[in-house]
Amino acid sequence: MGEVNRRRFFKRVGAAGALGGAALLGKAEPLLAQTGHHANGMQRASHGGMGAVGEVDHEANGFDPLEILTDFDGGEVSKDLSGRTVREYEFVTVDKEIEVAPGIFFPAWTYNGRVPGPTIRATEGDRVRIKLVNASGHPHTIHFHGIHPAAMDGVPGAGEVDPGESFTYDFIAEPFGTHLYHCHSFPLAQHIHRGLYGAFIVDPKGGRPDANEMVMVMNAFDTNFDGENEIYAVNTIAFAYMNNPIEIQAGELQRAHIINITEFDPINSIHLHANFFDLYRTGTSLRPDEFTDIISMGQAERHMIEFTYAKRGHFMFHAHQTEFVDLGWMSAFQVV
């Protein structure tokens, strides 16, 4: 029995096998000591004893939070008769158990097996066609934040899809900005909290200056289903960017689309260490609204932020609801 468990444990620990082995042998000290060093020798901040033990098996999850950051999906592109760009997508809702923190498995409902779902990226005025195939056990929808006809709203009575059925949402992408989509079946909190949401980025026709773009979906998981979250994160995995900081270039413009879809808590926020950012509220303007180092958001609020780190170093970013930090919403940039 012990052997089976150990094998399963090794499988989950995956690449961090050496660390896991130390833990199994009861040698806690080497494990704790090693958390101060990155696997590839990169300098890494010490967090005392704070954090989760072990690593998430991203391969088993089928998605990696570092890849989700920059994984923009333009869809299957074609032109219609009028010369308008048409972007076609197929989303499949799948019930799937995902590892949201090392060793903690959550019974998620997903679009295409990942949480958050695919990042849809279009330009203002493009025609977007998304076929939703429901391969899960409950009715679902995709409700887009944007401007569209009532029939395309993705709510019960207008595009709700029963298990085994499908529906195609078809609309023009507008206005430009940082948006989101989510399931709008009832009970609503349950359908959102289980993982049915994602980013919907609409670029202005004239484009924006070159930058390294990232999508950060602030989410949380109530793993014991008591109406309070046990895990907070950016892009699902607790402490993911604390354990593996996001590598960015000094002097390069960074553009992050920040989306808050946290359920059960009225507010979430993002704060950058040792820097300030230009804030574009909802991303719907070409000129910044504010210059700050923190922005608080209610659920479904989202903003675009731009910043540049002049010097190399390790810089934290996190919620400034510090209880969320302690429960997983702690991240860092490694500026190189």
Added chain:
Amino acid sequence: MATATARSQRLPTWLAATAPLALILLLGGLFLAFNPIGGLREVPPVEAIAFERTVLEEDSIALHLRNDGPDPVTVAQVLVNDTYWNFSLPDRTLGRLESGTLRVDYPWDEGLPLNITLVTSTGLTIEHDIEAAALTPAADASTLGVYALLGLYIGVVPVAIGLLWFPALRRVGKRWLDFFLAFTVGLLVFLLVDAVGEGLELSASAPAALNGLGLFAIGAFGAVAALLALESFLRSRREAAHGGSVTGLALAYLISTGIGLHNLGEGLAVGAALASGEIALGTFLVLGFALHNTTEGLAIVSPLGSARNRPSLWHFVAFGAIAGIPTVLGAWAGGFAFNPAWGTLAFGVAAGAVAQVCWQIGRSMDRGKGLVAGWGAAGFVVGLLFMYATGLLTA
């Protein structure tokens, strides 16, 4: 009928005795092999973990865990005061009734509450609260000495002082003797209620799979049976020599034993509470217990008031030792090796012993009539009130 008897006589006794056992084992084996009700368990696993013992050292917390549910539990992460914290646990998956020691290096604060939450692989949370964090005393010579001294103060010394009422008891009349015997019964009934309450409370924190209530019952009824056997042995010796019932001296020994077993539980509770930081070793606590337990000495000597001859001094030393020293042993066990399951059993034994002794004394008082006569009834009620009042000092 005759045939059946004849046939059963042909069957050897060992076979007759073991055949049903063999059948149930066979049935169990078949059940395990084919699992006919397997389809009924298509539900999420039931995860339960009991926290058996907590040891707080400087910047470190050690928790002894036991899986007391029906299914294996995997401890995935640990939260200390709502913060994910690094931890070690040799085997993170605990099978049914398996145990393991979880260690967390955490800079806890003296006197403040600590909440430890285990997050299992399924996302379930299992919480353990430490009411006020305090350094767990190490089991070294000096701490053992302090606990022994504490046991002496609240157990041995007060009981010994209470025994000094013996000369005065010899001089009072029958009414007062009845009064004091009834007083003793009142006092013991109070201790009985106390032991039942403590034991049942503790049984709730013992691992559910170990059935705390069952342990309590085994302790209580086991103690009654053991003391009944002891009494019948004493009586048969006495009858062989003189005829008649149990002497005052034998009764005094029985009371000492009952009180000693109760004090074992009391020492256990005090030791455990001190070690876990639930109570502080205040002057009032010690004085309260001392006063409370002085009356126990009086209880022991009350059946000797009507004895014709003064028992030798050694008997009194023995009474004090039997009734008092278990407090020291209990304080050690409670402070350094506390485990709710064993504690429940100990309180069960105490409750059973005290109940049996109450019954003994009652019978010795004109076969129970003395207890309900005017002076007896008054003594009984005063005994209850006295224990209640002195108990207030320890609250």
